[in-house]
Amino acid sequence: MQQRSLIAPLFALSLVSTALLSACGTAEQGAQQQQQQAVEVGVVTLKTQPVPLRTELPGRTTAYRIAEVRPQVSGILLERHFEEGATVEAGQQLYQIDPATYDADVASGKAAVASAEASLKSTENTYKRYKNLLKDKAISQQEFDNAEATYLEAKAQQQVAQAQLKTAQINREFTEVNAPINGIIGRSNFTEGALVTASQAQPLAVIQQLDPIYVDINQSSKAFLRLKQEIEKGRVQANKNGNAEVDLRLEAGLRYSHKGELLFSEVGVNETTGTILLRARFPNPDGDLLPGMFVRAIVNEGTVPNGLLAPQQGIQRDVRGRPIALVVNGEGKVEQRQVETARAIGNQWLISSGLQDGDKLIVEGIQKVRPGAPVKAVEADLGNSQQGNGSPQQQ
Structure with missing residues (x-):
C-alpha cells in the first residue's frame, strides 16, 4: 500500500517532464521553420x-x-599658291588670275586721268582769266558763264577718270585671290589654266576655321x-x-x-x-x-x-x-x-x-x-x- 502511494507521484512527475520536453521541442522547431522561411x-x-x-x-x-x-574678276588661272589641306592665314594669296587685261585697263585709266587733268588745267586758266576780264567789263556775262561751265565740266571729267582708274586698280588687285579668314583650306576645285568668272556658283576652294x-x-x-x-x-x-x-x-x-x-x-x-x-x-x-x-x-x-x-x-x-x-x-x-x-x-x-x-x-x-x-x-x-x-x- 505504501509502495503504491510512492509510485503515483513519480508517475505524475514523469508526465509533466515529458510534456515540458515536448513543448520545448515544438518551440525550437517553429523557430527553425520561421528561420528557414526568411528569404x-x-x-x-x-x-x-x-x-x-x-x-x-x-x-x-x-x-x-x-x-x-x-573670284571677283574673270580670267585664266595662272598659279595656285597653297597646299590642299594646309592652314592658311587671312590675306595670304591663294590664286593668281592672268592680270594682262587688267594691267591694260590700269594704264588706260592713268592716261584718261592725265588727259582730264590737262583739260582741267586749261579750262581753269581760262575761267580765272575771264573772271578778271568780267570785273573790267571787257567781256560779256555770257562769255564768262560759258568759260565757267567748261571749267566745271572738265573738273567733273577729271573726277570720273580718277574713279575709273580706281576701279581698274581694284580689279587688278582682285586678280590676286587672297584668303579672307584664317583656317584650313580644302581641295582646289580648279587647276591652272581653267577659266573662272566673277561671282561664279562653284567656289575655288573652301576655308574653315x-x-x-x-x-x-x-x-x-x-x-x-x-x-x-x-x-x-x-x-x-x-x-x-x-x-x-x-x-x-x-x-x-x-x-x-x-x-x-x-x-x-x-x-x-x-x-x-x-x-x-x-x-x-x-x-x-x-x-x-x-x-x-x-x-x-x-x-x-x-x-x-x-x-x-x-x-x-x-x-x-x-x-x-x-x-x-x-x-x-x-x-x-x-x-x-x-x-x-x-x-x-x-x-x-x-x-x-x-x-x-x-x-x-x-x-x-x-x-x-x-x-x-x-x-x-x-x-x-x-x-x-x-x-x-x-x-x-x-x-
Missing part, C-alpha cells in the same frame, strides 16, 4: 552624398567660320527654359561669361580634354519637333574636332549637396504606375515605401522623398518577397556600374 535578398545601403547634375545631349560639330573663296569650333545641340524647349532659369538663379554652374560649362564625349566614348561654354544667342525653335538648337563653343587647338563629328555634350547644371541615389533596379512601379521601393526595416522584415524620383542619373534614380540615409533597399530577390515577410539581408555587389553618378541622362 535571402540582396540590399544596398543608401547614403547621402553630393550629386552633380548633368544633362547629356546629342550634337554635331560645325566650323566656327566657313569662307567659300570665289576650326579653333574654336561649334557644337550644335538639340534640346527640348521646356528643358532649355528650365536650364536658362537655373543659370539666372545661380543654381547652375556658369563661367565668367555667365554661360554654363559643357563637357564633350567623342564617338569612341573618350572624354574631350577641353571644356566649352553654352551660347544662348545661337538658338532657333523647331516648330515641328519643339526642340531648340543650342550652340556650344569649344577650344580646338590640336584640331581633334572636325566638322560633322557626332558627339555627346554634357551640360553641368550644378550639385545637390545631400543627394540620395538609388539603383534603378530597386525602384518598381505599382498598378497605378507610381514608383515604390522595398526596404528591410529594423525588425528584418520587408517594408514597402512610396517614393518620388527627381531624375535619372546614369543607372540610378535621384530620390526626392520616400527613402533616407541608411535605408537598406532591396535590389535582388524582389520577386520572392512581399511586404511584412521576414528576410535575410545581404549586401549586394553591384560592381562599379552603381558607384558614383554614372552617365548623365536627360530627363
Whole structure:
C-alpha cells in the first residue's frame, strides 16, 4: 500500500517532464521553420552624398567660320599658291588670275586721268582769266558763264577718270585671290589654266576655321527654359561669361580634354519637333574636332549637396504606375515605401522623398518577397556600374 502511494507521484512527475520536453521541442522547431522561411535578398545601403547634375545631349560639330573663296574678276588661272589641306592665314594669296587685261585697263585709266587733268588745267586758266576780264567789263556775262561751265565740266571729267582708274586698280588687285579668314583650306576645285568668272556658283576652294569650333545641340524647349532659369538663379554652374560649362564625349566614348561654354544667342525653335538648337563653343587647338563629328555634350547644371541615389533596379512601379521601393526595416522584415524620383542619373534614380540615409533597399530577390515577410539581408555587389553618378541622362 505504501509502495503504491510512492509510485503515483513519480508517475505524475514523469508526465509533466515529458510534456515540458515536448513543448520545448515544438518551440525550437517553429523557430527553425520561421528561420528557414526568411528569404535571402540582396540590399544596398543608401547614403547621402553630393550629386552633380548633368544633362547629356546629342550634337554635331560645325566650323566656327566657313569662307567659300570665289573670284571677283574673270580670267585664266595662272598659279595656285597653297597646299590642299594646309592652314592658311587671312590675306595670304591663294590664286593668281592672268592680270594682262587688267594691267591694260590700269594704264588706260592713268592716261584718261592725265588727259582730264590737262583739260582741267586749261579750262581753269581760262575761267580765272575771264573772271578778271568780267570785273573790267571787257567781256560779256555770257562769255564768262560759258568759260565757267567748261571749267566745271572738265573738273567733273577729271573726277570720273580718277574713279575709273580706281576701279581698274581694284580689279587688278582682285586678280590676286587672297584668303579672307584664317583656317584650313580644302581641295582646289580648279587647276591652272581653267577659266573662272566673277561671282561664279562653284567656289575655288573652301576655308574653315576650326579653333574654336561649334557644337550644335538639340534640346527640348521646356528643358532649355528650365536650364536658362537655373543659370539666372545661380543654381547652375556658369563661367565668367555667365554661360554654363559643357563637357564633350567623342564617338569612341573618350572624354574631350577641353571644356566649352553654352551660347544662348545661337538658338532657333523647331516648330515641328519643339526642340531648340543650342550652340556650344569649344577650344580646338590640336584640331581633334572636325566638322560633322557626332558627339555627346554634357551640360553641368550644378550639385545637390545631400543627394540620395538609388539603383534603378530597386525602384518598381505599382498598378497605378507610381514608383515604390522595398526596404528591410529594423525588425528584418520587408517594408514597402512610396517614393518620388527627381531624375535619372546614369543607372540610378535621384530620390526626392520616400527613402533616407541608411535605408537598406532591396535590389535582388524582389520577386520572392512581399511586404511584412521576414528576410535575410545581404549586401549586394553591384560592381562599379552603381558607384558614383554614372552617365548623365536627360530627363
